[in-house]
Amino acid sequence: MTAAGLVSAILPGPLAVATRLGGGCSITRGLFLEMFLTAELVFTIFMLANEKTKATFLAPIGIGLALFLAELAGVYYTGGSLNPARSFGPAVVLHSFDGYHWIYWIGPFLGSALATAFYKFIKILEYETANPIQDADLDGARIAKELEEARASHNETSRRPIVTL
Numbered sequence: 001m002t003a004a005g006l007v008s009a010i011l012p013g014p015l016a017v018a019t020r021l022g023g024g025c026s027i028t029r030g031l032f033l034e035m036f037l038t039a040e041l042v043f044t045i046f047m048l049a050n051e052k053t054k055a056t057f058l059a060p061i062g063i064g065l066a067l068f069l070a071e072l073a074g075v076y077y078t079g080g081s082l083n084p085a086r087s088f089g090p091a092v093v094l095h096s097f098d099g100y101h102w103i104y105w106i107g108p109f110l111g112s113a114l115a116t117a118f119y120k121f122i123k124i125l126e127y128e129t130a131n132p133i134q135d136a137d138l139d140g141a142r143i144a145k146e147l148e149e150a151r152a153s154h155n156e157t158s159r160r161p162i163v164t165l
Contacts, residue, residue, distance in 0.1 A: 008093050017090040019079025019104055027100045030078045034107025035114065037070040038082050042115035050119075084108055 007017065021030045044066035048059035067082075074080035081087045087104035091097050 003089060005089075005093050018094055018096055019081045019087040019090070020098060021078055021100060023077045025077040027103060030100065031103040031107050031110075033074055033078050034081060034103055035111040037074045037080070038108040038111025039115040039118075040111075041066050041070050041082060042112050043119060046115065046119045078103070078107075082108060082111075 021027065025033070041063075045063055048062045049056070070082055071080040074082070079087070081104045084105045087101065091101060
C-alpha cells in the first residue's frame with residue numbers, strides 16, 4: 001500500500017496500476033489462471049531454493065525467469081497479480097475494488113496449495129532416485145572412493161595371467 005501511495009503521489013495523472021481482468025477473460029478463467037501461474041512460481045521456488053545442491057547459487061536466476069514467464073503469460077488476462085499484496089495496495093490507493101477482486105486472493109492461495117501438494121507428492125515418490133547423478137548433491141570425494149572400490153573389486157575378480165610375447 002505504501003509503494004502504491006508513493007507512486008500515486010509522485011506521478012501525475014491517473015494511474016493504471018490496478019490488476020483487472022482483460023482480453024475477454026472471465027472470472028473463472030482469471031481465477032484458474034492466477035492459480036496455475038502462482039503454482040508454477042511457488043513450485044519453482046520449492047525446487048530451486050528449497051532443494052540444496054551445488055547448483056543452488058543459480059536459484060535466483062531460475063526463480064526470476066519463472067516470475068517473468070508467469071507475468072508474461074498472465075498480465076494481459078488478469079494483470080499478473082500472483083500475490084494478493086500486488087492487487088490490494090493499488091486497489092486501496094485507487095479506491096477501486098472490482099466485484100471480482102477476490103480472485104486475486106483465492107487464486108494465489110489455491111496455487112500455493114497446489115504447488116505444495118505436488119512438491120510433497122514428488123518428495124514422497126523420492127524423485128531424487130530417478131536420476132541420482134543429476135539431481136543429487138554430488139560429493140566428489142565420496143564418488144572417487146566408490147569408483148576406486150568398484151575398480152578394486154573388478155580387478156580382483158578378473159585377474160588373468162598376463163602373457164607377454
